[in-house]
């Protein structure tokens with residue numbers, strides 16, 4: 001809640017503090033005023049209640065006096081009636097008419113009753129001829145019994161068809177006995193009996209009401225409630241019916257809070273009530289409350305403005321500090337401007353900032369120097385050093401990238417391997433990179449063109465493993481292995497060459513024969529192997545020395561190479577033993593014919609004298625050639641060719657033998 005409130009506040013600190021001051025003043029003023037008003041309200045309520053009750057008590061006393069006066073008036077009328085009226089109704093009527101000024105303003109009608117309660121005379125007829133039989137009625141029985149005047153409870157008169165109360169008094173003979181009763185009916189609404197006290201009603205919206213002790217409304221501003229039973233749910237009326245006199249605060253039937261006061265009439269026991277709506281009673285307080293809110297608001301606004309001015313003044317050093325920090329950030333000002341000689345918190349803050357920034361600058365310097373060193377090392381290493389992110393794009397690359405690919409380390413950032421080295425190189429590196437992104441250190445070899453020259457790069461991919469086990473990126477290191485590869489290939493080539501003749505050696509022959517047999521077997525083609533040997537070579541060595549012997553071997557190799565096709569493989573196995581693998585020789589008889597032809601050609605080629613350091617020497621060769629039989633192994637084939645050579649030697653040398661397929 002508080003956080004939300006703070007979020008809604010302005011971002012400006014001065015304005016925020018001014019708002020807080022204004023709100024605090026507003027709340028404090030309002031709290032003080034309202035609590036004072038609450039205390040005043042409580043005191044005032046008691047004063048108003050007491051006032052109401054005092055007023056009501058005097059109104060009740062006034063009514064009691066009025067009732068006593070009415071009863072006395074009727075008693076006086078009754079006592080002045082001549083005794084004969086009870087038997088002479090006309091006489092009674094004349095008497096009453098003669099006394100009219102005394103009663104007609106106050107009473108609705110006068111009825112004279114005899115000792116049995118039967119009507120003797122009535123001054124007014126009300127348009128009906130009903131005669132009153134009052135036997136058993138309290139307004140007849142009570143005067144007869146007590147010999148004193150009486151005022152009845154209100155009731156609806158069927159004769160006058162009005163709500164009335166009856167004031168009655170006994171007629172007494174000379175012996176003091178009651179001989180009849182004079183009743184005077186009073187119209188409750190028209191007589192003005194109750195209205196005389198209505199002037200005492202409290203306030204403009206307050207009113208008085210009167211009810212009988214059994215809970216019937218005698219007088220009420222609302223005519224509909226006249227002679228109706230009162231509602232007990234509210235207003236504390238139940239308490240009043242049980243004898244309570246005084247004032248209470250309660251809610252009326254209309255739901256409005258009011259001060260109710262109750263007082264019983266001494267004479268009739270009626271309950272006089274007064275209602276004073278609290279709303280009106282406390283209208284001045286409500287006005288004061290409103291004024292308090294206006295006042296507090298005004299005060300808060302004034303405080304807000306004052307607080308803003310004060311805060312502005314107090315925070316001016318803070319503002320200066322902010323400007324200095326901005327100057328350092330944007331204008332490159334020296335951090336020395338943060339030094340503050342103030343001894344307060346803002347001064348401390350400025351100095352703390354200075355310390356912090358000095359430490360940061362120092363750390364930054366160290367970091368930059370370290371980075372520079374690292375850059376220098378990585379940039380001068382003749383290897384590619386890079387970091388690739390999860391999208392397999394370069395995030396870092398050393399200066400070697402610029403030297404090899406012409407892309408500066410800055411431009412390199414964001415590029416993919418394919419963009420830098422081409423799709424083919426990217427494909428070659430993909431497997432190693434996949435492994436590194438799966439969390440393993442991998443190696444990789446790439447063959448690509450750099451500056452138009454074929455190069456071989458070899459390197460490692462190291463995953464950048466995070467504490468959670470994920471791979472954030474991959475470190476890559478690649479070095480140029482072109483020369484090593486060249487040497488490797490050269491060595492490999494040399495390992496397969498007979499250094500004296502330049503022909504394939506035994507190792508190369510074995511490998512090639514294996515492959516050739518596999519090919520022939522796969523495609524069902526014919527293959528032949530020729531086995532050659534220089535005739536009496538030992539003699540050459542023995543006669544002219546090994547150097548001449550070597551010359552002969554070299555020449556022999558050259559002539560042999562010239563006799564066969566490029567697709568055939570001539571090789572020197574050892575000493576003066578040579579072989580040729582012959583492919584593409586047709587099949588069946590054609591193959592036999594072809595190999596015989598080649599063998600003959602070789603034998604013939606060796607007959608021409610050999611030019612050596614010891615002069616022209618006559619050299620001859622023997623050749624044994626066999627056709628490969630499907631399923632035959634290398635050793636068996638070689639042995640068969642050797643066998644054919646043996647036969648050629650046995651046949652007298654300088655010739656060839658085509659061995660039969662075994």
Ligand SMILES: Nc1nc2c(ncn2[C@@H]2O[C@H](COP(=O)(O)OP(=O)(O)OP(=O)(O)O)[C@@H](O)[C@H]2O)c(=O)[nH]1
Nearest residue numbers: 533534535536537538539541546547549550575576
């Ligand atoms: N100059 C020279 N001689 C070699 C080399 N390798 C082996 N020899 C010799 O070659 C000779 C081979 O002789 P043989 O094939 O056994 O016999 P040959 O004299 O040729 O007799 P036939 O083969 O029966 O005709 C031996 O004297 C070896 O010392 C070599 O690299 N250079």
